[in-house]
Amino acid sequence: MSELPVVFRVQRELREALDRAIDRARATLGSPQGFTGATVEVPRQSAHGDFASNVALELGSRLRRPPRQVAQVLADHFDPAGTWVRELEVAGPGFVNFRLHPSWLYEAIEQILRQDADYGRSELGAGLKVLVEFVSANPTGPLVLVAARAAAVGDTLASCLEWSGHRVEREYYVNDAGRQVELLAQSLEARMRERLGEPAVIPEGGYPGQYLVDLAQEALDALGPGILQDPGRLAVLRDWTVARLVQAHREELAAYGVRFDTWFHEAAFRAGGAVEEVLEILQARGLLYERDGARWFASTRFGDDKDRVLVKSDGEYTYVLPDAAYHLNKLRRGHQKLINLWGPDHHGYIPRLKALLEALGYGPDTLEVLTVQWVRLLRGGDPVRLSKRGGVTILMRDLLEEAGTDAARFFFLMRSHDSPMDFDLDLAKLRTAQNPVYYVQYAHARIASILREAARRPQGPGTADLARLTDPSELGLARRLADFPEEVALAATAREVHRLTRYATDLATLFHKFYDTCRVLGEDGGLTRARLALVDATRIALRNALRLLGVSAPERM
């Protein structure tokens, strides 16, 4: 159980004090209908106070009174006792702005130093069980560029959810059943025969990529050429290749800092009869019908555009059916919320899967699908063109070799997952100033350097008196440090992980400004100790933010 972050405590106190003011002003204002309580937010501009509430604007419309008047009445009835409020003003159309005594920031700094590696955690999620499924690339070839984006977003989202009090499982779905892996096996067999000098052709819709040429030799070494005479060879080759490719995916992702709790294999799952069970449930609920020799699901009853085939006329299942069974399985494992990260090419498929889950008895918000948009790689300012047909596509490992994990993750996480993005390879590769990831890491290295220097110098006796921190650059930095738990929570609940790179950049900027304005190691022992505490707190927040992003926080660069 982590302690309540100061920033949340302050906001709660303000909310409660505002609610009391509303209560006291009831004689003047009357009772608002359907009002659920005051909200307090962090203003974007510091000129608008440390915190602000739009409560008077909300009340104004409910009470049919000018918001500014409501705000003034609330201000008159506001009792700052028990809060940090030092000053309160009515501003703009009726905002109530609060300026707090800086001691709340000193308390925040103390909390940061106390919590250290846990600073930023909160319990807002109340232990909700969430499954985040991401990447889930088909085991038919190496991971491609967009997998790196999905991996970064999914992993950091999962981390943010964990840090804000959710119980999270990271899952990778291995599509090792169906036609595509049969084609994979046939393609491999062709390459093996080719290796042995036999005539061979890659089947229509198969996999012509170079990687199978390499794997063919491996397969021959591992399984022996005799396998090609075996009547059951395709199943053997399929299992062998899939295992080999999945292993490669696992290792590549691990090197990228992404570890999954579960690798969920479709083939094994389907063998367990779960798919048939879904059909039975739907049948029992009268949601299936026969037409043209196929079995249809009445998905339009659940908001889909049209009804969908679940069992084709040849008896095979369409993809959505086992997928629905899989998602049912996720829910039966106790997860209360399912988050999937998919590419934009799958979005048309979302309504029918949601329809199936609803038909199985789950609410429409149980499954949330986030779209990770495509990545275009820029080199020398021009897009790197890829042609999948010719087997030339940009691989995740190509990017990581060239840009490195830190730059790749940071760059992907700078953008909203929902926006198509250009990845500027030249900028990401720069080991210098202009690269945003180095800007942030540099701040961390600089802090480490100061702390090293401080450790070398003799320290006089005494404790840090944080009240010595009064410079705007000091307070501005401390203020942003205090925001961290809220930033993490917002990144998690709004599914906007790119907030975190922005936050880290903000911290770096504020730190550099502070560094430029204030000398840390000076003659004044008390001031030096106070500033060292601030510097150390910055180190902690920056390091924790980078940790959530999966980017290293170097001590030296």
Next chain:
RNA sequence: GCGCCUAUAGCUCAGCGGAUCAGAGCGCCGGCCUCCGGAGCCGGGUGCGCAGGUUCGAGUCCUGCUAGGCGCACCA
């Protein structure tokens, strides 16, 4: 034809349930180191695709249009 995403500074992008910001990084120009890391700091900007609408107030919400990407299978 229908649906989803996108359109904000020269470039790449933020702008979280209207009001209390048009912003960041890169690029460009000009300043700042006897001192804890100058990989830094400071200064320089008449930009929200177009047209309507709602409102006291609209990058933000609604409608239409334009442009780019993606989808709309008895493929996965």
